[in-house]
Amino acid sequence: MAIILPLLVTITALLAAGIYYRLAFVLLDPKRNKPLRHGRRNPNEPTHLMIVLGSGGHTTEMLSMLTRCVQESDPAQKLHWNDYHHRTWVVSEGDNLSAARAKEFEEMASPLSTQEDLMAGKVRKATDIGPGTYEVVTVPRAREIHQPLLTSPLSSLTTMRACWDLLQKHTTKTREGHGGQAGEKDAPDLILVNGPATATIMVFTSILLRFFDVKGVSTRGKMRTVYVESWARVKRLSLSGKLLRRVVDRFLVQWPQVKREVGGRVEYLGVLVQ
Structure with missing residues (x-):
């Protein structure tokens, strides 16, 4: 017993140190790899954008920001929409309005980008890549309205399981030790979120995949995350913002006083909604 106890303490300390080091590498490394590719417009290396929609105000703000970007x-x-060969829109179960609005946005943005390429004389790029593809995917709600707090952890785990499967849906085998198979959809390069509970769970699920480097997503620089705090948050962060501030790759706020209050890695780029 005198030997076993110190041994267990040593093993526990080494495991804790290893986990801490890995988390620091995954979350805090300023030189974290960008997706390994030879340009966004290479048809052999499709880019993948994932957008997580909330309901009501979250969806309205997200689509407003994206509309402003593609029309800038x-x-x-x-934002050249067709630079992302595949787009995955994530909505919560029962949120038919957000799903419909995502489809409306695709109908507006995809032809716009292709038309601009043609007008700019980029016929080869436009015809080689085209408008790309998209899908609207439903995941279980993390918490229903008026749902008791005691049952929220179980529903959140159900959502996390769905996010885990979704993030790996298009993960391909690697080639040359790091790159995805040419011409095949791969794991998301970028995950864009702005606050709903489902988005928070999606980000933490992506961190788990990167922590264990499942199918090389960390090595290949996949699943970079961008969080945009709500325009309505004038003085302080939302709960989602507080949870995600230290774990996303970029954290954007829309009011200078929030930047001054929070500091750190928080970025203020002005009002992003239109």
């Missing part, structure tokens, strides 16, 4: 006249701030 400044090339430095413009």
Whole structure:
């Protein structure tokens, strides 16, 4: 017993140190790999954008920001929608309105990007890549309205399981030790969220996948995360913002006083909704 106890303490300390080091590497490494590819417009290396919608105000703000980005006249701030060959829209179960609005946005944005390429003389790029593909995927709600708090952990775990499966839905085998199979959809390169509970669970699920480097998602720089705090948060962060502030790759707020209050890695780029 005198030997076993110190041995167990040593093993526990080593495990704790290993977990801490791995988490620090996954979450805090300023040089975290960008997705390994040879340009967004390479048809052999499809890019994958995932957008998590909430309901009501969250969906309205997200679509407002995206609309502003794709219609932006400044090339430095413009989002070329078709640069992302595949887009996955995530909505909560029963949120038919958000699903419908995501489809409406695709019908607006995809032809717009292709038309701009053609007008700019980029016929080859437009015809090689085209509008890309998209899907609207439903996951269970993390918490229903008026749901008792005691049952919330169970429903959140159900949501996490669905997010775990969804994040791996398009994960391909690797080639040359790191890159995905040419021409095949791969895990999300970028996950864009703005606050709903489902989005928070999605981000933490992506961290788990990166922690264990499932199918090389961490090695290959997949699942970079961007969080945009709600425009309605004028003075302080939302609960989702507090939970995600230290774990996402970029954290954006829309009011300068929030930036001053929170500090750290928080970025203020002005009001992003239109």
